[in-house]
Each structure stands twice: as structure tokens, then as C-alpha cells.
Amino acid sequence: MPLRTPQWWSYGLFLATLSTFLSAQEPALRVPATVSAGSPFAISVRGQGRGTLYLLGPSRALRREIEFGKDASISGDDVSSSGIYQVVVCAGGSCATKNLEVRPAPAKRLGFLLHPSRVPVSTRNAVNATAIAFDQHSNVVLAPADVTFRISPAGEKPIEKTVPTVLGIASFQMDSRASQGTLEVNAKLDDTTEPRVIQQVASEACGLRMTAVPAGTTITLQTDPIRDCKGNPLPDGTIVSFTKIDGAGKSTVDTPIKKDRAVAQFSVSGPARISVACGVVVGNEIAWGGRQ
Amino acid sequence: MKRGLAILIVVLTAALLAAGWLQAGGLKIQAERSGRTPDEAVRALMASIQARDWDRAYRGLDHSNDLQQADFVREIAGADGSLRTYSNLQSFDIWPVHASAGQAMLRVRLNWSSAVGSLAEVRDLQVVRSGDAWKVVWPRPNFAKVPLHVLPVNYLRWDVVGRRSDDWGTATVDSPQVRILSMNAVERPDSVVVVGEVENEDTVPAYLNISAALLKSDGSVLAQQDSFDAISHSLLPKQVSPYRIDFPGARLSQVKSVRIDAHPLLIPASADPVISVENQSVSKDALGRSILKGSLVNQSGQIVNIAQVLAVFYDTSGKAIWVSDGYVDQALQPQAPVPFAVDIPADVANRMHDYHVAVNHYTAPSA
Numbered sequence: 001m002p003l004r005t006p007q008w009w010s011y012g013l014f015l016a017t018l019s020t021f022l023s024a025q026e027p028a029l030r031v032p033a034t035v036s037a038g039s040p041f042a043i044s045v046r047g048q049g050r051g052t053l054y055l056l057g058p059s060r061a062l063r064r065e066i067e068f069g070k071d072a073s074i075s076g077d078d079v080s081s082s083g084i085y086q087v088v089v090c091a092g093g094s095c096a097t098k099n100l101e102v103r104p105a106p107a108k109r110l111g112f113l114l115h116p117s118r119v120p121v122s123t124r125n126a127v128n129a130t131a132i133a134f135d136q137h138s139n140v141v142l143a144p145a146d147v148t149f150r151i152s153p154a155g156e157k158p159i160e161k162t163v164p165t166v167l168g169i170a171s172f173q174m175d176s177r178a179s180q181g182t183l184e185v186n187a188k189l190d191d192t193t194e195p196r197v198i199q200q201v202a203s204e205a206c207g208l209r210m211t212a213v214p215a216g217t218t219i220t221l222q223t224d225p226i227r228d229c230k231g232n233p234l235p236d237g238t239i240v241s242f243t244k245i246d247g248a249g250k251s252t253v254d255t256p257i258k259k260d261r262a263v264a265q266f267s268v269s270g271p272a273r274i275s276v277a278c279g280v281v282v283g284n285e286i287a288w289g290g291r292q
Numbered sequence: 293m294k295r296g297l298a299i300l301i302v303v304l305t306a307a308l309l310a311a312g313w314l315q316a317g318g319l320k321i322q323a324e325r326s327g328r329t330p331d332e333a334v335r336a337l338m339a340s341i342q343a344r345d346w347d348r349a350y351r352g353l354d355h356s357n358d359l360q361q362a363d364f365v366r367e368i369a370g371a372d373g374s375l376r377t378y379s380n381l382q383s384f385d386i387w388p389v390h391a392s393a394g395q396a397m398l399r400v401r402l403n404w405s406s407a408v409g410s411l412a413e414v415r416d417l418q419v420v421r422s423g424d425a426w427k428v429v430w431p432r433p434n435f436a437k438v439p440l441h442v443l444p445v446n447y448l449r450w451d452v453v454g455r456r457s458d459d460w461g462t463a464t465v466d467s468p469q470v471r472i473l474s475m476n477a478v479e480r481p482d483s484v485v486v487v488g489e490v491e492n493e494d495t496v497p498a499y500l501n502i503s504a505a506l507l508k509s510d511g512s513v514l515a516q517q518d519s520f521d522a523i524s525h526s527l528l529p530k531q532v533s534p535y536r537i538d539f540p541g542a543r544l545s546q547v548k549s550v551r552i553d554a555h556p557l558l559i560p561a562s563a564d565p566v567i568s569v570e571n572q573s574v575s576k577d578a579l580g581r582s583i584l585k586g587s588l589v590n591q592s593g594q595i596v597n598i599a600q601v602l603a604v605f606y607d608t609s610g611k612a613i614w615v616s617d618g619y620v621d622q623a624l625q626p627q628a629p630v631p632f633a634v635d636i637p638a639d640v641a642n643r644m645h646d647y648h649v650a651v652n653h654y655t656a657p658s659a
Contacts, residue, residue, distance in 0.1 A: 111459075117466045118495060132460075196464070201495045205530075235495050237448035237563045239531040249586060252649060253568035254531060256447060264568075279491055279530035280473065 029089050029096040037082045037105045037137050042071040043089075051091030057102070058083035082139040105135035107145055112187040114196035119176045119183075120203040121230055127198065130171040131163075131187040140168035148188040153200070154181030176200050180232040202232040208283030210242070210262075210276045218267045219288065223276060225260040233260045238278065246272035246288075327352060330396035330419040331386060333426035337417075338384045338400065341368055354420050354427035367433040372623035373597035373656050378407035379621065395420045399578060408521065408598075408619055414578050436628030443593040443626065447563035450497050468498035468556045473532065474612050475552055477506075479544040480637075486537040486550060487615045489604060492527035497561035500527055502554050504537045509548040515539045522617050524602060524652040526561055533650050534604035536615035565592030567599065567651045570629065574636065574647075582641035584616065585633040588651060590624035597623050600652040601632045605644040614640040624653075 028046035035041045045051065047068040055062035055074065059081040066072040066089070079085065085100040111132040119126045129149055133141040147170035152158040156177070163170040170187075177183065180202050186195045206229035213220045221242055226234045240262035244251045247270040255264050266274070271289035275282065327333035333352065340349035346369070350361045370376025382405040389397040396419045404411045418429040452465070475488040484506060492498045503518040517537050524533035572586035584603050590596050599620040607613050618634040636644070 113460065115466070117464050118469075198464075204493075235529065237450070237497075238495070238529040241532075249571040249573035250647075251568065251570040251572065251586075253566065253591070254528075254650070255566050256528065256563035258447070266570075279493060279532065 029087065029098050031087045031098045031100050034101045034103055035079060037102050037135055037139050038076040038080050039105070040073060040076045041079075042073050043087060044071045045069070045089050045096075049091060051089050054086075054088040054090070055079075056086040056088065057081055058085075080137040080139075082135075082137075104139035104141045104143070105137065107133040107141040107189055108136040108192065109134045109138075110147070110187050110189050110192050110194045112194035112196055114185050114198050116198065118199045118201050121176050121180050121200050121228065121232055122178045122203065123176045125173040126176045127174045127183065128171065129174070129185055129187070129196075130169065131165075131189070131194070133165055133168050133170075133189055141165070142168050145189055146170075150186040150188065152184040152186075153177045153179075154183070155179065178230045202234045203228040203230070205234055205278040205281045205283075208240075208276060208278055208281055210274075210283060210286070212274060212286050212288065217269075218265050219274075221264045221266065221274060221276070221286075223257075223262045223283070226257055226262065226278065227260075234278070236260075241277045242266070242274065243277075244268065244272050244274045244288075246270055327425045327427065330391060330398055330426045331388065333419050333428055334386050334398050334400060334417055337428050338381065338386075338402070342381045342384075344369070344380075352428060354422060354429045357429065357432050359430055359432045363433050363435070364430060366435070370621065370623075372595050372625070374621060374623035375406055375408065375411075375598045375619050376404075376621040379404040379411065380406075382410065389416060393421070396426070404621070406619070406621070408600075411619060411621060413621075416578060436625060438625065438627045445564055445593045447566070447592075449560070449562040449564075451560045452558055465558060467558055468492055468494040468496050468500075470494070470498055470500055470527070470554045470556045472502070472552060472554055475504075475550065476612050477544065477547065477550050478613060482540065484539040484542040484544050484547060485614075486539070486552065487535070487604070487612050488552075489532055489534050489612060490523070490527075490554060491532045492529055492556070495529050497529065497559055498527045498556040499525055499559040500533070500554060500556045501525065502535045502537065502552065504553075505551040506539055506542055506547045507549045507551055508546060511548075514546055515542050521600070522602065522615060524650050526559065526652075528561065528563060532648075533652075534602045534612070534615040534648070536617070565590055565594060565596055565624075565653065565655065567591065567596065567624065567653060569601070569649045569651060572647075572649055574641070574644075577633065582636040582638060583633045584636055584647060584649070585631065586649065587629035587631050588620060588624055589629050590626050593626050594655060595623050595625055596653045597656050598654040599624055599630070599632075600654075601634055602650045602652060603634050603647055604650075605636065605640055605647045607643050608645040610646075613643060 030044045032041055045068045049068050053064045053066045053072055062078050079102045082102050082104045087100050088095050088097045113130045115128045131147045133145055135141050145165045146162050149161045150158055163172050180200050182197050183200050184197045186193050205226050210221050210223045236257050238257045239254045241254050242264040244266045246268055251266055253264045255262050274286040327336050337349055337352045346365045350364055383403045385401045387399045389399050398417050400415050400417055402413045419426050471491050471493050473489040473491050477486050486504045501518055505516040506514040508514050517539055519535045519537050522536035527533055568589045570587050570589055574584050577583045588599055601618050603616045604612050605614045616634040620632050622630050624630050
């Protein structure tokens with residue numbers, strides 16, 4: 001027997017039956033598409049009777065009995081974290097689900113990292129400033145905003161640099177200055193300001209040089225003021241190594257800089273070669289008993 | 293009957309005591325204490341030192357050199373919180389060097405167990421006949437006598453103050469920057485050893501540890517170790533330290549590459565004390581081994597309780613080929629030289645062109 005083609009009215013009957021079935025199973029749920037983090041809002045379910053509301057967020061879950069046909073208010077505290085929330089209402093063994101996007105509130109706070117805390121002078125792209133805009137609930141504010149960085153190196157006029165945030169982050173790199181001292185950077189967004197201070201410190205020693213002064217069988221070695229190539233004095237406590245080689249063998253001493261200079265004493269027996277170094281930087285060599 | 297039983301118990305007790313004495317090496321100890329031969333005299337002395345019986349040890353010495361018991365005890369038992377005060381004589385070996393009717397020379401290897409591991413010491417002891425007995429001539433220790441004077445100490449000190457904040461971006465002090473200057477993996481008969489040097493290139497002190505992993509050709513880790521005590525952990529700004537990391541049982545043929553990491557921490561530190569390493573030279577010791585010896589001079593005013601010598605040896609191209617370390621068992625009195633010696637493996641001694649010595653130290657907190 002040949003199959004008969006279904007009539008148009010049979011499709012209509014099927015859809016009507018399905019609609020009736022669904023309306024009987026799922027509560028009609030009305031949820032705003034977006035809300036701002038921390039802002040209260042209402043959820044409503046058409047119909048009559050009671051059901052259970054579930055609000056499932058990125059960092060919070062809520063369960064509440066609600067009455068259909070009335071607005072169910074959700075407090076701002078329940079949606080303080082931004083992200084996608086699921087609103088689920090269940091009644092009579094069936095559930096309706098809708099998604100809700102909670103967007104960050106306007107920026108209220110800046111997280112600001114100025115790195116590193118110590119940086120050698122005159123180093124290219126050595127200072128990294130990164131600011132992140134947060135709302136009052138510590139959500140990263142993704143909407144573009146301009147962050148103004150006020151850069152104040154010690155002894156120089158401050159300069160300002162404005163960087164727009166991309167996905168909540170504004171960052172830039174800069175060279176360290178030639179002079180050691182503090183580098184203060186203030187990050188500002190609207191009326192929020194975050195200050196950070198780092199230290200620009202002397203770099204490697206440059207032109208390390210010592211002189212020797214005899215006193216009986218001993219010689220006193222003293223460096224000239226130890227500075228880096230930009231003229232910044234190396235900090236006190238930096239280790240300087242003196243080495244003497246003579247007939248008695250090799251002698252070494254690691255001595256700290258005090259008041260810009262390092263001093264050491266050696267006893268000498270006969271001709272000697274004396275050298276000085278600071279880290280990986282080698283200074284002059286003295287041939288004692290011969291020509292310097 | 294009762295008297296017989298009592299006598300039996302007494303006899304049995306005496307027999308058991310005698311058996312216990314024999315079992316515990318009583319005869320040997322008795323022989324060691326008698327000093328009827330040069331060997332016995334030295335053994336008796338060593339046994340007394342082992343038992344820390346200073347009176348008996350001192351009685352076994354020849355007193356013709358005016359050796360004072362206090363000086364002898366100070367040399368053997370240590371003082372001022374030195375490493376020797378945390379040591380015990382674990383064992384000893386004796387070899388005759390030469391002997392005549394009236395005197396003899398014996399070589400003794402003393403194996404000390406200490407707080408930092410076992411330490412070996414080789415001494416040549418002269419023994420002289422004194423009547424029927426032999427006595428050891430213990431050289432009079434020459435403790436440095438520093439005249440009373442005032443030494444101003446005004447070295448820098450770094451303190452770390454304040455509290456870390458949990459807020460992002462507000463931790464305002466980074467760890468010190470350190471740089472591994474060199475690294476060389478060398479094969480030893482029973483191990484692979486990674487040696488090199490590291491520098492604190494920052495302006496603040498660092499507490500540093502170095503770890504290394506031997507990687508196989510497939511990138512997996514064959515072995516992982518850290519530098520333990522073969523490094524100067526506390527590094528002041530621009531200070532350079534040798535390091536050595538041992539991988540017992542590993543072979544270089546199994547290793548494709550080495551991964552090395554430095555782990556610096558910011559710590560409070562003082563630039564005091566300054567210790568100079570004087571009159572360093574390479575020579576042979578009494579056993580014919582190559583050693584690097586010299587003396588340490590504490591240039592500061594505070595006693596350094598325990599000092600450790602770290603020596604890095606370079607070949608003709610300036611590459612680090614070995615790092616030796618050794619502890620000094622005497623405390624470093626201010627301004628007084630204290631000798632040290634570290635071993636150099638024979639193959640390293642043949643290839644080395646230069647060396648550098650660094651000193652690690654421990655000073656007990658003053659009251």
C-alpha cells in the first residue's frame with residue numbers, strides 16, 4: 001500500500017500539542033539580558049503557583065522558593081561577580097533556564113604593578129607599568145578607559161602618559177633613567193590614583209681603578225670612588241675583590257665598599273702582581289716592585 | 293650450703309664481668325694504654341682522645357716541650373664554638389714512617405665525625421722513649437696572640453622590614469637578581485658533577501640555592517639535586533661564589549642536557565666579617581695528594597665560629613673544571629691567621645691553570 005503524504009493540518013496539530021505540553025512543563029521565565037555587577041534586579045515567572053529559583057554564578061549559587069506571577073528580587077550582593085549566570089526555575093518536575101550576563105560596574109579602583117622594584121640605570125625597556133581597572137566588587141572592567149600615568153623620576157620634571165585599557169589592562173614599558181634614585185609613577189583613572197615607587201640603582205662598575213700605598217712590609221690598596229658608566233656611585237656594601245700574587249702565593253680578600261671606596265691591606269714579599277675586580281668587572285693591575 | 297652458693301654466685305659474677313671486659317676489647321684497650329712500643333703509645337693517645345679522657349691523654353705525652361694541658365685540650369677539643377667543639381674522633385689509622393732505638397715517627401690519620409660530616413686530618417707524630425715507655429711529643433700549639441686593641445667595625449648591614457601585602461601589585465620588593473656565570477658538567481669515576489660560579493648582581497644581599505636537573509635525550513629528568521653546602525649561600529652585592537652539585541651514580545653518557553636554576557631570596561645580612569685568604573698555594577700533602585692550602589684571616593672584630601673554604605679551579609681556557617670545599621675546624625679569632633687545606637683531585641691538579649677561593653662562614657649570634 002502506498003504511503004500517503006501528510007496533510008498541512010497534521011503539522012499544525014503536532015505543533016499545538018507540543019506547545020501545550022511545553023507550556024505545561026516549563027514555567028515562563030523573564031530575566032533581564034544584562035545587569036551591572038552589584039545592582040539589584042528582578043526575575044518574574046508568569047503563571048500561578050510556587051517554584052524554586054536557582055541562580056548559578058561564577059562564584060555564587062542561590063536557591064530560593066518563589067511565587068509565580070510576582071517579581072522575585074535579587075539583591076546586588078548576589079550578583080557581585082561579573083560573568084554569565086544561569087537562572088533556573090523549577091516547578092512540578094520541570095525547569096526553565098535562562099542566561100544572564102552580569103557586566104562589571106564602572107571602574108572604582110586600580111590595581112597597579114610597577115616592576116621591578118630595583119632597576120639598574122640606563123636599561124632599555126626595564127621598567128614595566130601595568131594597571132588593571134577594577135569595579136567596586138573587584139571585577140576587571142572590560143570597557144575601554146584611559147589610564148594616565150604620571151612619571152616622576154627623582155630630580156626631574158614629571159611627565160604624563162595616557163594609555164587606554166584593552167580588556168581592562170593598560171600597560172607600558174620605559175627605559176630607566178641615567179641617574180640613580182627613586183622613580184615614582186602614579187596611575188590615575190577618573191578620581192582613582194595609585195602610587196608606586198621603585199629604585200633606580202647603579203649599574204656595573206666602570207673604570208675600576210686602585211692605587212697602592214706602601215707602609216713597611218704591607219701595602220694599602222684603595223680604589224678610586226667606584227661608579228658606573230653614568231657616574232652613579234655603587235652602593236656601600238658592594239663587594240670588591242683584591243688579589244695579590246707574590247712569592248708567598250696568592251692572596252685574596254673580598255671587601256665591601258665604604259663611602260664609595262674599597263680598601264684592603266696585604267703584606268708583600270718581593271715583587272707582586274695585584275688586581276682588583278667588582279663582580280665580573282676587572283679593574284687595573286699593579287705590578288708591585290716593577291712598573292705600574 | 294649457703295656459703296657455697298654465695299661463693300658460686302661471686303665466682304660466676306666475676307667470670308661474667310671478665311668475659312664482658314674481654315668482649316668489649318679490654319685487652320686491646322689495656323695494650324693501647326700501656327705505651328710499650330711507639331705504635332702502642334700513639335694508639336693509647338688516640339684511644340684517650342676518642343674517649344675524651346684529656347687527663348690520661350695528657351699523661352701519655354712527653355712534656356719536655358712545656359706543653360700545657362689547657363693548650364693541648366683546646367687544640368684537640370676546640371674552643372669558641374668552632375667546628376671541633378661539635379666533633380668526635382670516630383676512628384684513626386697509624387702508619388710508621390721511621391723508627392730508631394730512641395725515637396720514632398708515626399703518621400696518623402684521624403677521622404672526625406662532625407656536625408657537617410666526616411673530616412679527615414693527617415698528622416705526623418714524633419714518639420720518644422722515656423725509660424721503659426714511649427711518649428708522644430705533641431707539638432706545642434701556636435695560638436695567635438693578638439694584642440689588646442680597639443677595632444672599629446662599621447660595616448653596612450641590610451635589614452628587611454615591613455610586611456608583605458596580599459593586594460596585587462603592592463609587593464614592593466623583588467627577590468635579588470643573580471646570574472649564573474658559568475656551568476660545566478664533569479664526569480667523575482662514580483658520579484656526574486656540575487660546577488660553576490654564580491654572582492649576585494643586585495644591590496641587596498641574597499640567600500641563594502642552586503638546583504640542577506640532568507635531562508635525558510627524551511627530555512625526561514634523569515636526576516635532580518641542589519648545591520647543598522658546596523656554595524656560599526649568602527651573597528652580598530656583586531659577590532661571586534663557586535658551586536658544586538653532585539649526582540652520585542650518574543654517567544655523563546646518559547645526559548643530553550642540564551637544566552639549572554637559581555633560587556634567590558632577599559635576606560637581612562651584614563657585610564661583616566671580612567675574611568682574607570692569604571698565601572694560597574698548591575702543594576702535596578704527607579700522603580702525596582695535591583692540596584690547595586693557605587690561611588684565613590678574620591679582619592673583623594668578632595670571632596667567626598665555623599669557616600668553610602670553597603675553591604674553584606679553572607683550566608687554561610678559564611672554564612671551571614672543579615670545585616673543592618673544606619671546613620676549618622678552628623674558630624677564626626680576629627686578626628689571627630688560621631691554616632686551611634682542600635683536596636684537589638689528581639686529574640684536576642694536572643689540568644688546572646688557575647683557581648679562586650671564597651670563604652663561607654657561620655658566626656653564632658652574640659648575646
